[in-house]
Amino acid sequence: MKSDATQVPPMTQDLDRIPLNEVRDLLHIGHKLPFRVLDAQARLLLNEGHVLLNEAQFDSLVERGAWAERSQVEAERVARAAGRTPPAAPPPSLFDRWDRLLWDFDKLSRAPPRSAALGHAVTAFFAQLQALVERDADVALFLALRHDDQRFALYPLTHAMHCALVAVLTARQLGWPAPRIASVGCAALTMNWSMFDLQATMAEQDTPPTARQLKLIRAHPEAAVELLRAGGVTDDEWLTAVAQHHEHPGGTGYPHALTDVSEAAQVLRAADVYMAKVSARATRPAMAPQQASRELFQQRTGDAVAMALIRAVGVHPPGSLVQLRSGEVAVAIHRPATGTQPIVATLSDSAGHPCAQTYRRDTA
Template structure:
């Protein structure tokens, strides 16, 4: 007598999944890592295909319960309208599929260009909201960490290059380098995000080799942009030596910015076994490591002292999240999450921290009370 597996492949529950409707169960990958939580939305067929490529499945007990509930209720799915922030999630799944196709040499390198153009269009709708998503590292789906990291680095390198006044071609070259720099270690990055111990020697060898391996891959899929390739090759090199894989003494501005953003995002991003560091601490460390350096200052001015998405305490006693970089000075706009005693409240007030009553008095780590901050709560609906 055969025993049924607890895993039901996603293709076998396609009838229970409706594009644009909340999922009735969580979805895991072949290694039992969370891909989507119950209630999250699959936005299009491309995302469904990407999930299947990862060997996605649902738990049999949840599937059976959902089938019984639907049979009893004879209910119809409720379709959701995708918000601006849902579209960022959709973009993540598009890149998941694209990155895997490039890593397998199944897609041409030119496929990066339309994806980056779509990322730019999304970024230009609201740059501060995009930084908020980079900073609010609340997602526990560590299987997707390398995909999010690449997109977040592309967002911040693009904004930094624009702040520095670079022309469009140079900005695009750097942004695509951010997307491509880790194509050879996507699965390794996901593993390390959940791994409690230090990398093994084999893993360290892969890490040290990945810049050169990525360049080889990119050339094989037809990338000929030498500035992009140089940035990927050198994004772990240091001016003056000491980096890898070649210990170069002189590194291009593109590679230096890419390295700074890569390190910044890695520092603030939590892993399964440790929290990320505070964003303002990561900004301070960047300044301390390269005081007066024009490129580092470009990154710092792009982010601000307290980047959007940072949790802060105000002089009023309220806990707030930063929503907008300042137009002048260093005091950002914030949205409250608590009352004046620091107790969580659903009501949100927008404050200007340049006002002494609402000045920022401390940066805060993520706590249980404020572990999740819905972007829609503080930005409202952003029309496409």
């Protein structure tokens, strides 16, 4: 008989969990978390040291059934009793604004599924996302490619936002007018609206999809369209892009094996595939952006959408690691105005030793 000695009984697991609303006195807006926060399925939501941005974020965490580990909470209470005060966080950065937007999207995604105001809410949210992209697209790309915390519970949200980013940059590269860019951006945010929970599960699932999961996957484009129509969305380009974002022009896609696929759906599919490749799962690491671009080019040689995406994000997009001729390892931080050689920040010296200080390099 197989021993259960290594398994923690459910009752013990419950006793080790302290709901987040019971430790509110230890948490302060604008300060770093003194312990990590997990969701009801014990998936990481926020790491220790992450800044608590606002009350809305705290409320979203509570709604997700967030909790902290008893040992960490008790240790923090002992430290507070000894007179330790939590260190204040630095002023909010552009990175913090993106994180705040993520939690706003979390709240939006958990609104009533058939809310009549859904379309307006998504459109308003996209306007905020687009404003951050316009402020600094390189920061947005950096965040999309550098995943320091593998927060699989939030993968559906981050994937949707990053696909919207890539779709917007691709559409701009194609010369689309603002209304079409907004349509494809909103479509990227909502293409998987009907299967966010399934996406979170599968991001850390170490077994092949079940028959039930495959059925939900194949049905999700039309299910999402149904939810969007019920939510007041009437934009044909938005709805068509969502309905067709898994169709292939050659007729090998799903759910209807179409041969005539809208351009917006092709942009959506390219962004979806690219971001899926460069994002880690529990069972595989993230693919290097250079390899993801190479595969996209090889699979869609001569395709205008694929070429526009590669030009838009760059061969070495911000967040990607590169090795310089000097032997230094660096991370790309800015796309070049022309050409393919990025601006980078060094991470190691020529011998491969970590740098105490980073140096900016123009690799052109």
